[in-house]
């Protein structure tokens with residue numbers, strides 16, 4: 027594809043997403059799109075560490091949950107606007123991610139996956155039993171006036187749509203910048219071969235922590251949005267293992283070493299799981315998992331680089 | 344010429360196995376030193392000790408007068424020692440150019456400058472035409488050259504080559520040998536590991552011979568070939584090989 031065509035297609039896609047609410051303004055359509063963008067954001071956050079740097083985490087729900095809980099608790103107890111609360115949310119997530127990363131990055135890749143999974147489950151259990159933050163019951167956020175500074179909009183979902191779209195666009199630009207910069211080269215070098223990377227002066231331990239921190243920060247912001255959008259959080263909805271699995275799956279399905287992979291993944295996976303839930307009623311949750319399993323097997327067998335591999339064939343470049 | 348690398352009494356043990364036994368050697372500025380010895384002699388182990396991949400049991404490594412013993416690999420590289428790997432470790436999911444740029448980024452943060460540097464090295468090494476190919480699609484000899492290019496792009500003063508010529512055909516070996524001489528002419532010092540003696544002799548200023556973890560000779564190439572201990576180390580190996588096939 028030539029550069030020109032890329033700009034034309036990119037511009038058209040941007041125009042479509044920006045104009046979407048003007049055409050499809052039913053709450054259902056908007057809700058679906060908001061979910062897709064939210065998960066795309068999660069997939070892209072996961073992808074900085076898991077795809078670009080090759081360190082597969084199955085505990086990223088932790089940062090999503092922390093982002094959601096820190097902003098919600100600050101709002102409920104001190105009345106702090108979620109926009110401000112997002113900052114300590116990110117800070118706490120990044121600190122926790124570095125505490126997790128420091129020992130876990132010393133492990134072999136496979137043990138790293140297991141360690142992150144365990145940390146995720148431990149934190150889930152801690153929150154289930156932590157009465158001061160609502161325990162298993164969770165937190166209802168106070169209903170406030172519709173306003174941007176309150177991060178609440180009651181008449182229409184359109185503002186939420188634009189907020190999450192803006193977050194996503196920022197992260198797309200951030201990722202594109204990382205990929206082109208030295209940081210991105212170093213991340214990929216570590217993914218491809220850590221020993222070789224180190225032979226070129228790359229401090230692998232340090233750069234893995236950087237990737238972890240960026241990844242956790244993005245995931246945490248998504249958590250803040252989620253809490254404001256639903257106005258209710260409890261441990262299963264933000265700390266569940268399935269969330270961590272979904273983040274990973276989106277990226278792997280779409281193409282985990284590419285910029286657009288997680289977005290493609292979200293556009294396929296989220297409608298699929300929403301509709302399977304709708305069609306199959308209350309037991310839909312189990313069906314989701316079966317669909318995920320089948321998809322993973324299909325991807326592993328036919329298109330290991332993810333669906334993006336169909337659009338960008340290898341050889342040359 | 345000043346000496347830049349000094350390995351002093353270096354010992355490396357793997358459990359019971361003495362892989363490097365009190366090895367001492369020096370490399371001077373701009374010098375090409377061949378490191379030879381039969382398979383299992385401890386050459387790769389010595390490389391890994393110098394480059395920070397193995398922790399050393401005893402002895403020291405000095406580089407430009409600084410003690411770099413047990414420094415992490417990335418620190419060793421920043422001091423000016425670059426290496427290649429016996430089992431190639433190219434970045435498969437990167438293009439040739441991107442592989443080399445990764446090395447060039449050691450000396451600059453700027454993408455343009457890294458790219459210019461990488462292109463210059465690729466031109467020098469003869470891989471310019473393949474710069475847009477994915478590294479995984481290359482042949483083994485090309486992959487080895489990508490590793491050399493990547494290492495060169497980090498602008499080292501000492502380059503460690505671990506069997507960069509193994510597995511190459513006759514013509515390819517000649518090309519590679521020419522390349523090594525070209526690199527040496529730029530003023531870079533080289534420590535070249537090979538287990539085939541004939542390849543290193545013509546390009547080396549000095550040859551160090553290892554056998555069963557110990558240094559058995561260190562001399563001019565002509566002198567080494569006539570050294571009875573060297574002949575024995577190699578003949579011993581050939582006899583053993585013959586016995587196995589019979």
Ligand SMILES: Nc1ncnc2c1ncn2[C@@H]1O[C@H](COP(=O)(O)OP(=O)(O)O)[C@@H](O)[C@H]1O
Pocket residue numbers: 357360362380381382383384385386387388389
């Ligand atoms: N990581 C390791 N753990 C245990 N033994 C090793 C390791 N690396 C090398 N060795 C052993 O050390 C000896 C020297 O190996 P090596 O340095 O690879 O020899 P060379 O490169 O000269 O062929 C061999 O006997 C080998 O089996």
Ligand SMILES: [Mg+2]
Pocket residue numbers: 386387388429
């Ligand atoms: Mg070896």
